[in-house]
Amino acid sequence: MSVPTELGYTAKHEWIAVRDGIATVGITAYAAESLGDIVFVETPSVGDDVTAGETAGEVESTKSVSDIYSPVTGEVVEVNEALEDAPETINSDPFEGGWLFRVRVSEEPADLLSAEEYTKLTEGEN
Amino acid sequence: MTEGEDGNALRTTPILSGVPMSDSATAPRLTALHKTHEEAGATLVDFAGWLMPLRYSSETAEHTAVREAAGLFDLSHMGEIRLTGPQAAEALDHALVGFLSKVKVGRARYTMITAEDGGVLDDLIVYRLGEQEYLVVANAANVPVVASALAERASGFDVEVADESADYSLIAIQGPRAVEILAPLTDADLDDIRYYAGYEHTVAGVPVLLARTGYTGEDGFEIFVRPADRAPEVWAALMAEGAPHGLVPAGLSSRDTLRMEAGMPLYGQELNAGLTPFDAGLGRVVKLDKPGDFVGRAALEEASRTARERRLIGLVSRGRRPLRKGQDVLRDGTVIGVTSSGAPSPTLGRPIAMAYVDGDLDTATGTFTVDVRGRGEEVDVVELPFYKRQS
Numbered sequence: 001m002s003v004p005t006e007l008g009y010t011a012k013h014e015w016i017a018v019r020d021g022i023a024t025v026g027i028t029a030y031a032a033e034s035l036g037d038i039v040f041v042e043t044p045s046v047g048d049d050v051t052a053g054e055t056a057g058e059v060e061s062t063k064s065v066s067d068i069y070s071p072v073t074g075e076v077v078e079v080n081e082a083l084e085d086a087p088e089t090i091n092s093d094p095f096e097g098g099w100l101f102r103v104r105v106s107e108e109p110a111d112l113l114s115a116e117e118y119t120k121l122t123e124g125e126n
Numbered sequence: 127m128t129e130g131e132d133g134n135a136l137r138t139t140p141i142l143s144g145v146p147m148s149d150s151a152t153a154p155r156l157t158a159l160h161k162t163h164e165e166a167g168a169t170l171v172d173f174a175g176w177l178m179p180l181r182y183s184s185e186t187a188e189h190t191a192v193r194e195a196a197g198l199f200d201l202s203h204m205g206e207i208r209l210t211g212p213q214a215a216e217a218l219d220h221a222l223v224g225f226l227s228k229v230k231v232g233r234a235r236y237t238m239i240t241a242e243d244g245g246v247l248d249d250l251i252v253y254r255l256g257e258q259e260y261l262v263v264a265n266a267a268n269v270p271v272v273a274s275a276l277a278e279r280a281s282g283f284d285v286e287v288a289d290e291s292a293d294y295s296l297i298a299i300q301g302p303r304a305v306e307i308l309a310p311l312t313d314a315d316l317d318d319i320r321y322y323a324g325y326e327h328t329v330a331g332v333p334v335l336l337a338r339t340g341y342t343g344e345d346g347f348e349i350f351v352r353p354a355d356r357a358p359e360v361w362a363a364l365m366a367e368g369a370p371h372g373l374v375p376a377g378l379s380s381r382d383t384l385r386m387e388a389g390m391p392l393y394g395q396e397l398n399a400g401l402t403p404f405d406a407g408l409g410r411v412v413k414l415d416k417p418g419d420f421v422g423r424a425a426l427e428e429a430s431r432t433a434r435e436r437r438l439i440g441l442v443s444r445g446r447r448p449l450r451k452g453q454d455v456l457r458d459g460t461v462i463g464v465t466s467s468g469a470p471s472p473t474l475g476r477p478i479a480m481a482y483v484d485g486d487l488d489t490a491t492g493t494f495t496v497d498v499r500g501r502g503e504e505v506d507v508v509e510l511p512f513y514k515r516q517s
Contacts, residue, residue, distance in 0.1 A: 063379055
């Protein structure tokens with residue numbers, strides 16, 4: 001299962017990429033594969049404030065409903081509207097086309113896992 | 127990301143339809159095809175005490191394959207109970223709601239076993255294998271209840287009741303291409319096997335009970351393999367023959383969405399001990415005109431005469447958020463029922479649900495919504511089934 005080394009990870013299976021103060025957030029390939037076919041995504045709206053560690057949306061597969069937790073605190077500046085019509089992109093391309101939302105970071109995220117640490121975590125779950 | 131219900135993002139079973147997970151203190155049982163599933167990369171799930179394939183790759187792709195080509199299912203968790211003896215037919219007429227002595231040898235019936243109060247203990251398929259021999263197929267979670275009820279109700283009749291579940295593997299091949307995939311592998315002339323018929327044949331050289339039954343809304347066969355450990359031979363032969371025709375292995379996740387689209391009830395959801403067959407709209411399986419007494423007769427006669435308190439309807443969402451079981455159904459803001467099953471429908475491309483609503487409910491007017499965790503999702507009421515194959 002791919003785990004890109006340039007991203008940060010949370011123990012709750014989100015990934016985050018911060019560039020010029022803007023964080024892009026998604027869920028990992030491991031999470032998408034474990035949930036099955038993703039059929040519905042609810043992201044926050046542009047202008048919403050999200051808080052690290054708190055609920056920022058939902059993702060539903062054929063057989064499951066899961067909360068998405070924001071790995072970062074700040075204001076949502078963009079959401080991936082393509083997911084409304086094509087939520088399956090999260091399965092096929094979780095680290096690129098399947099991104100969920102972008103946040104203008106007001107607080108640098110703490111406690112992120114490296115790709116190596118995250119891989120170790122997922123291996124422990126199996 | 128975490129699972130809303132129990133804090134584990136990656137546990138998919140909370141919404142797995144059917145029966146609760148078995149007691150985690152006991153390890154789930156493995157079917158004879160366990161190694162085959164592991165090699166195929168299946169996601170396995172503890173279902174009714176068995177470790178069963180939930181899906182192999184994409185459950186949506188498996189669903190579509192069954193609608194358009196064919197899918198192969200391991201259903202070895204289902205139970206097989208044999209009744210043998212001069213009074214096998216009479217015993218079943220007494221124990222079940224159906225008229226089993228009228229079934230011809232080689233044919234099968236969909237029927238139910240109820241308690242004295244008419245509550246459904248399980249829905250069953252019963253095959254008549256001979257004049258004095260029947261095979262009762264029960265849902266995995268209900269096998270102990272059905273086997274002991276049959277043994278108890280058969281006492282006083284000249285018949286033997288044997289739970290042979292462990293002796294059988296069950297493989298289903300379902301879909302419009304099932305016939306052409308199976309035909310070269312069997313000694314049976316498949317044109318001679320009508321819907322709800324089953325005979326002793328061979329598949330891939332293995333002796334089986336070959337039945338034209340299923341739970342997907344498609345044409346197909348259920349293959350009872352005995353001894354159970356010869357199932358991998360049958361499975362491998364079907365996959366080899368079928369793969370060029372689009373056959374894929376399919377798990378319980380697609381099986382659930384397929385049966386839901388076909389409007390078929392699932393025990394534990396549309397059927398339970400608190401409901402009669404009439405509640406589920408399946409009063410036709412209750413043969414009140416058969417001679418003799420049977421368990422549940424008085425209660426079911428009463429149920430057949432009285433207006434139904436509830437009825438089962440279909441719902442198709444106008445939105446995208448999946449409907450799930452156990453959600454309130456509202457008409458113009460008033461709760462009038464609850465969903466019994468719900469899922470995204472791959473064939474319709476929309477969320478669907480079955481729901482029990484008040485028996486006298488007028489569904490022709492009003493605005494219907496389903497309460498999905500506090501959000502009102504607008505739905506349309508439709509006739510069941512959601513999907514019917516072109517025959």
